[in-house]
Amino acid sequence: MRLRIQAMQRRTIIAIVIAFVVIAIVTLYFIFDPAESIHAPKCVFKTLTGYDCPSCGSQRALHAILNGQLLDAFLLNPFLFLATPYLALVAFTAFSKHKIAVKLKPIVQHRAVIWFYIVLYFVWWIIRNTPLWSVG
Amino acid sequence: MDYNFQQQFHQEPDYSQQYRNQPPPNNYLVWGILATLFCCLPLGIPSIVYASKVDSYWYRGFYEESFRASANAKKWAIISAVAYAVIIVLYLLLVLALAAIG
Incomplete structure (x- = not known):
């Protein structure tokens, strides 16, 4: 007890x-706008290489979302708009014992879905550093 | 698929009843994904790859491999967390050093 x-x-x-x-x-x-503030933490990968990492833009996107500029936020890093809800679903199915969580777990944490996330992570990382991706 | 799978490990599934109807071990997927989103370093990727194997091994009866994948997923999640902490500390030191100079 x-x-x-x-x-x-x-x-x-x-x-x-x-x-x-x-x-x-x-x-x-x-x-605070992280793009304007020197106190906002800078991405180490970007500082060292000059290229964007897959999460680059997340601070600016958060600032944009909180100020109601949804489209700006989306264009800064569309990958996060998939990755964050997915992370939330994984956390829900991993930690909750609710029967919806138990039912969803085999789908959310299926091998194929996880591999889709990995592939998307690298494809997005490459594409955002090419002229193909010129927004944001 | 299953043929290759078994050839690769030269092992039969564990047909013992010990783990029947038991839930699979933790795959630590949350931490692997968090690492890929926060670290800027793809160190979380090995963790996620191992995480993806935990359940599929388990439901095929490869319990040993499932436990091993789980342990590896945990190991790589911890490695990414430690690497992240190290990078943050180095970054703060660099900022402080630059501030001291400038």
Whole structure:
């Protein structure tokens, strides 16, 4: 019984910490444009090579979304608009014991779907650094 | 497909009842994907590749391989996390050094 309470308290603390961090990040990126701010962390890959990494543009996209510019955000990094919902689905099917999660897991975490993600990751990485991709 | 699969490992599926109807081991897919999205380094990719094998091995009866894929997925997720931490620390040091000079 005591163990269960301790486990619940730990979960509550983790949830509060996560909520606090999310609120802080959302507030910061709502107010500050990472493209203008020198304090926004720069992508190491881009700094070293000059090429975009697959996630480059995510901070600017977050700023754009929070300010209601959905199309701008999408054009900055369309890959993230697939990857983030997919990540959420994977997390849901991995951590939830809800019967929908149990039913979805074999589809969401199917080998073919995972491989589609890997291929898309590299295809997007290459294409965004070619003249084929000139937006964003 | 199955023929090649078995040839590759020179092994028969484990027909013992020990793991029957048990859920497959953790594939750590969440952490692999997080690594590819946050790291800028494709170190999360090996983790994801191993993650993709955990369930398919398991439901074919290759329990040993499934456990091994799970352990490897975990290992590579940890490697990416450590690499990410190292990069962040180096980056902060660089920024501080530049600030000290400039």
